[in-house]
Amino acid sequence: MKKNILFIINPISGGKNKLDFPFLVKKYLDNRLYIAEFAYTNRPKHAFEMTIEAVKKGVEVVVAVGGDGTINEVASAILGSKTIMGIIPSGSGNGLARSLGIPLNKKMAVLQLNKWNTRLIDTACLNEFKFFNMAGLGFDAYISHKFASLKGRGFSGYVKTAFSEVINYKPDRYRIDIDGKEYVRDAFMISIANSSQYGNNAHIAPKALLDDGLLDICVIKPFPLYLFVSMGLRMFAKTSEKSRYVEIIKGKTIRIKSDNNAMAHIDGEAINLGKEILITVNPSSLCVLY
Numbered sequence: 001m002k003k004n005i006l007f008i009i010n011p012i013s014g015g016k017n018k019l020d021f022p023f024l025v026k027k028y029l030d031n032r033l034y035i036a037e038f039a040y041t042n043r044p045k046h047a048f049e050m051t052i053e054a055v056k057k058g059v060e061v062v063v064a065v066g067g068d069g070t071i072n073e074v075a076s077a078i079l080g081s082k083t084i085m086g087i088i089p090s091g092s093g094n095g096l097a098r099s100l101g102i103p104l105n106k107k108m109a110v111l112q113l114n115k116w117n118t119r120l121i122d123t124a125c126l127n128e129f130k131f132f133n134m135a136g137l138g139f140d141a142y143i144s145h146k147f148a149s150l151k152g153r154g155f156s157g158y159v160k161t162a163f164s165e166v167i168n169y170k171p172d173r174y175r176i177d178i179d180g181k182e183y184v185r186d187a188f189m190i191s192i193a194n195s196s197q198y199g200n201n202a203h204i205a206p207k208a209l210l211d212d213g214l215l216d217i218c219v220i221k222p223f224p225l226y227l228f229v230s231m232g233l234r235m236f237a238k239t240s241e242k243s244r245y246v247e248i249i250k251g252k253t254i255r256i257k258s259d260n261n262a263m264a265h266i267d268g269e270a271i272n273l274g275k276e277i278l279i280t281v282n283p284s285s286l287c288v289l290y
Contacts, residue, residue: 003060010066030114051077067091068267093199096133120284121210131266138189145270178251191218206238213283254279
């Protein structure tokens, strides 16, 4: 039997034009396997709402055509159902898609759907917010907040924002409980990694796995400003954990307290939180095509 597949398209993610995407699908998607439909988002949470409706209707596959934010909305709506998620990477960093080995070329990503390769991956929650690739507090959350207001998004915009803001950014003190063991750390930022990378092959937690039932808590300690570039280059070389300013601890249940109200991000989307957060992992809870 053919499977109903819904492509939910974010027309502005990554600053990439997607007007021709349905024609690409009609050309390369195997119509012996799928019956394709298309829907476009036009506001925040629209992808989540449309996915909820698709799940109710029994749609077998919902494909997020966008970046990690669009993927987050689709995956959040799919959790707990029998619907399978697909991904066509079309964002600024495409962290989760890269970690899954999904082709960044749209044609190749569509052809990959025809192979029907499925995989169960872990998911996570930060307070009431679900995330699938990466969450964080500190500098990266601050930059995510600034980045959201940029007209021209993309990797270069992210880098420019980081360089312009790092001079005045002040680290904070955090009390961290990981599976019952307590740590007190001054931190430039804390990343909670389900996959190994933010996106663009910047690996903050090179040994993180999507299906090990664990999260990698990466504490970036305060470092001299002149090392900012080399700290970034370490991520692209997959050697971040070799820096004396980086501490990575694996865990399942993480509580983080700070003296100030925490600004955080989930899959690159900035959120404001209180002074205490709880992070948990839900092993093998999302089925994806890759």
